[in-house]
Amino acid sequence: MSAHDGEAPDVDPVTGYETTGHDWNGIKELNTPFPIFVITILGLTVVYSIIAWLLLPAWPTGRDYTRGLLGLDQGEMAVAGYQRLADGREDWMARFVAGDFDAIVADQALMAKAMPAAHRLFLDNCAACHGTDATGGPGFPDLADSDWLWGGDPATIAETLRVGINSPHPETRFAQMPAFGHDQMLERAEIETLTSYVQALSTGQADPDGEGGTLFADNCASCHGDGGVGGLGIGAPSLVDGHWIYGGDRATIFATLQRGRQGVMPTWADRLSEAEINLLAVYVSGLAAEHEALASR
Numbered sequence: 001m002s003a004h005d006g007e008a009p010d011v012d013p014v015t016g017y018e019t020t021g022h023d024w025n026g027i028k029e030l031n032t033p034f035p036i037f038v039i040t041i042l043g044l045t046v047v048y049s050i051i052a053w054l055l056l057p058a059w060p061t062g063r064d065y066t067r068g069l070l071g072l073d074q075g076e077m078a079v080a081g082y083q084r085l086a087d088g089r090e091d092w093m094a095r096f097v098a099g100d101f102d103a104i105v106a107d108q109a110l111m112a113k114a115m116p117a118a119h120r121l122f123l124d125n126c127a128a129c130h131g132t133d134a135t136g137g138p139g140f141p142d143l144a145d146s147d148w149l150w151g152g153d154p155a156t157i158a159e160t161l162r163v164g165i166n167s168p169h170p171e172t173r174f175a176q177m178p179a180f181g182h183d184q185m186l187e188r189a190e191i192e193t194l195t196s197y198v199q200a201l202s203t204g205q206a207d208p209d210g211e212g213g214t215l216f217a218d219n220c221a222s223c224h225g226d227g228g229v230g231g232l233g234i235g236a237p238s239l240v241d242g243h244w245i246y247g248g249d250r251a252t253i254f255a256t257l258q259r260g261r262q263g264v265m266p267t268w269a270d271r272l273s274e275a276e277i278n279l280l281a282v283y284v285s286g287l288a289a290e291h292e293a294l295a296s297r
């Protein structure tokens, strides 16, 4: 029973609300009604939760749980969705197992399905080193140009991916740029001359009959090809194309000749399936043409 039992309710003159009747040294508490809005929301949430309990899985019952009238199970839905995806993929992934590259590339419907998946596979496994657009960076070759260390047809690329380069795989591709300075195969002055010569090669101003040209023919052409055009398929890059793995400035070329280079490309044989390797090989093989088409637009 309130303090003003039997009396007229105490009304606050400013707000017009009744007070609770309590009085603390002249301070009174308003008896403000709970806002209808809040009560409505509260009521709606209660109604919603009762409906949700009825329709959806909700209450644990020991080892089981109430399934709800709709019988939804997000776990089962996810598994079913994944299965649908895998079934859809299996059809065309099977084509990559055999690795009949000419037939694959010619099949435009297949390529339209496969290349977006290949792009994702590339982003997941290769982009960390070769870049998201596959154009490489210092130490990692550009895969989107048409100059290759080992070769740019799908079969050769698939083999590069399978065994790696300077990798622990027993059949690894092996490539080494010798350390001409460190291993005292050439004098410092000769290395200086060759550094200038390599720079001249990349701008098309090299004189093959000069001192640099003779040194190059004697020491370098066996791996880099006559005039440094590369393309021998033994891992040595073209030196005339203006693309560099390590760099074309004087200091970097000098360091390459002084200390040698031996880049490592991992083997993917134990990390990707044969079909995935073939899928990536087709993808990487097509990048050069794709980039040229973009550039000429």
Ligand code: HEC
Pocket (backbone or CB within 6 Å): 122, 125, 126, 127, 128, 129, 130, 139, 140, 141, 143, 147, 148, 149, 150, 151, 152, 157, 160, 161, 165, 175, 235, 245, 262, 263, 264, 265, 266, 268, 280, 284
């Ligand atoms: C850990 C870094 C690294 C990763 C990851 C990597 N690569 Fe490489 N890759 C290299 C290096 C370094 C080279 C060059 C090796 C050399 O200098 O001889 C190379 C070379 C290559 C080549 C040879 C290019 C040519 O001109 O012949 C291909 C093709 C290639 N990578 C494709 C891939 C693909 C596809 C993936 C993903 C499955 C991948 N790489 C992942 C580091 C990597």
Ligand code: HEC
Pocket (backbone or CB within 6 Å): 175, 176, 177, 178, 180, 194, 198, 216, 219, 220, 221, 222, 223, 224, 234, 235, 236, 237, 239, 243, 244, 245, 246, 247, 248, 253, 256, 257, 261, 262, 263, 264
């Ligand atoms: C035994 C074979 C071999 C010989 C001989 C050789 N090279 Fe190389 N060279 C390579 C290989 C393989 C690479 C790539 C190394 C890598 O990618 O890790 C390379 C890389 C280079 C690069 C780096 C190119 C870049 O894109 O950054 C330069 C520059 C170069 N060589 C110049 C020379 C010169 C000049 C000579 C002669 C004095 C020479 N090479 C002799 C195998 C050779």
